[in-house]
Amino acid sequence: MNPVRRGATLVRIGGIAVRADASWLVAVALVTWSLWDRFDHDPRFGGSAAFPMALAAAALLFLSVVAHEVAHALEARSRGVPVGGITLFLFGGVTDMRAEARRPIDEFALTAVGPFTSLAVGCLFGLVATTADHLGLSGLAEVFGVVGWLNVGLAVFNLLPGAPLDGGRIVRAIAWKVTGDRHRAARIAAGAGQVLGSLLFALGLFEVFFVPALFTNGLWLAFLGWFLTSAAKTEMTMEELRQTLAARPLRRFTARGFDPIPADATVDDAIERWFRLYDRGAFFVADEPSGPLVGVLTLDDVRRVPPEARGRVLVRDVMRPIDELPWLDADTPSSAVLDQLEGDGVTVVFDDGEPIGLLTVDDVLARLRRDEELGRSPAGPVTTGAGR
Numbered sequence: 201m202n203p204v205r206r207g208a209t210l211v212r213i214g215g216i217a218v219r220a221d222a223s224w225l226v227a228v229a230l231v232t233w234s235l236w237d238r239f240d241h242d243p244r245f246g247g248s249a250a251f252p253m254a255l256a257a258a259a260l261l262f263l264s265v266v267a268h269e270v271a272h273a274l275e276a277r278s279r280g281v282p283v284g285g286i287t288l289f290l291f292g293g294v295t296d297m298r299a300e301a302r303r304p305i306d307e308f309a310l311t312a313v314g315p316f317t318s319l320a321v322g323c324l325f326g327l328v329a330t331t332a333d334h335l336g337l338s339g340l341a342e343v344f345g346v347v348g349w350l351n352v353g354l355a356v357f358n359l360l361p362g363a364p365l366d367g368g369r370i371v372r373a374i375a376w377k378v379t380g381d382r383h384r385a386a387r388i389a390a391g392a393g394q395v396l397g398s399l400l401f402a403l404g405l406f407e408v409f410f411v412p413a414l415f416t417n418g419l420w421l422a423f424l425g426w427f428l429t430s431a432a433k434t435e436m437t438m439e440e441l442r443q444t445l446a447a448r449p450l451r452r453f454t455a456r457g458f459d460p461i462p463a464d465a466t467v468d469d470a471i472e473r474w475f476r477l478y479d480r481g482a483f484f485v486a487d488e489p490s491g492p493l494v495g496v497l498t499l500d501d502v503r504r505v506p507p508e509a510r511g512r513v514l515v516r517d518v519m520r521p522i523d524e525l526p527w528l529d530a531d532t533p534s535s536a537v538l539d540q541l542e543g544d545g546v547t548v549v550f551d552d553g554e555p556i557g558l559l560t561v562d563d564v565l566a567r568l569r570r571d572e573e574l575g576r577s578p579a580g581p582v583t584t585g586a587g588r
């Protein structure tokens with residue numbers, strides 16, 4: 201389950217989109233309900249005050265979660281790590297970083313700032329609660345007190361040492377600093393995450409079966425443990441992929457030999473004679489068959505043209521000019537592509553100043569799968585036919 205980049209945008213903070221996944225509504229309902237239950241059982245606020253208090257506390261708690269994620273996002277951005285946005289989901293929030301930190305210290309800082317923010321918010325709310333208590337505003341004091349402690353809990357839980365939790369990322373940053381080997385550090389943190397997730401899962405099951413009073417808590421813990429374990433496994437897979445790719449230059453994944461699409465062809469022509477025939481996500485466009493390459497046409501550009509207009513619209517009018525696309529040198533480690541390509545994005549591969557091929561994430565993954573099926577080919581470029 202990867203909640204990143206899903207859901208409706210709620211608000212933008214400092215240019216960073218805060219989105220909510222549908223599962224977040226479940227979290228809102230559960231949190232509000234359990235806070236309501238708690239306030240309702242307190243003889244001081246039972247009855248009509250309990251529900252509004254629960255709503256206020258839930259709202260404060262979700263604002264706190266947003267503050268935690270915004271702290272990650274702003275710190276990341278200030279350290280040169282692009283941020284795709286923040287997504288709220290069943291288990292809280294997650295910040296979508298579009299690249300790896302460049303130095304261990306960056307990774308450490310952009311991670312630690314999250315739990316630190318939760319801790320600071322917790323202390324602040326504690327202060328508000330104490331003040332309200334002195335003024336005799338017991339309802340207000342209770343709301344801020346409870347959410348203050350929940351923030352402290354949030355900080356402590358997030359500091360548990362296993363990826364993808366913040367604590368795991370801190371372990372990764374430290375291991376990276378100590379070993380000087382980012383891949384190894386990432387594998388250590390992801391491994392720790394799997395152990396941690398399994399422990400929480402086991403603890404949850406123990407509560408479910410042997411501690412009747414903690415049945416619901418145990419169920420929740422087991423579910424959370426399962427989620428963390430699978431997220432840590434995904435991290436491990438991604439890291440292995442990253443390492444595989446790091447060892448191979450882009451040249452190896454860049455297929456050549458496709459004729460460029462003529463700029464004056466219609467979109468229909470491009471679909472029938474290129475996209476339907478070859479299983480690639482993008483093709484070069486040239487003014488004349490052997491002339492210079494002027495642009496790139498992707499499957500996405502094609503899809504955006506309504507079917508009834510495809511016989512009229514020319515490739516020239518929907519292509520992307522070649523100099524506006526991201527590019528990489530053919531000798532760059534292929535792992536760079538994971539950072540540069542977003543979804544359906546396309547990167548132009550250059551060799552000696554000449555564009556030699558196009559690459560999408562799908563192309564790279566398809567090639568890796570093929571390698572697995574056929575065994576690795578001897579090193580060297582994958583060239584088919586003429587130089588394009």
Ligand SMILES: [Zn+2]
Nearest residue numbers: 314315358366
């Ligand atoms: Zn965090």
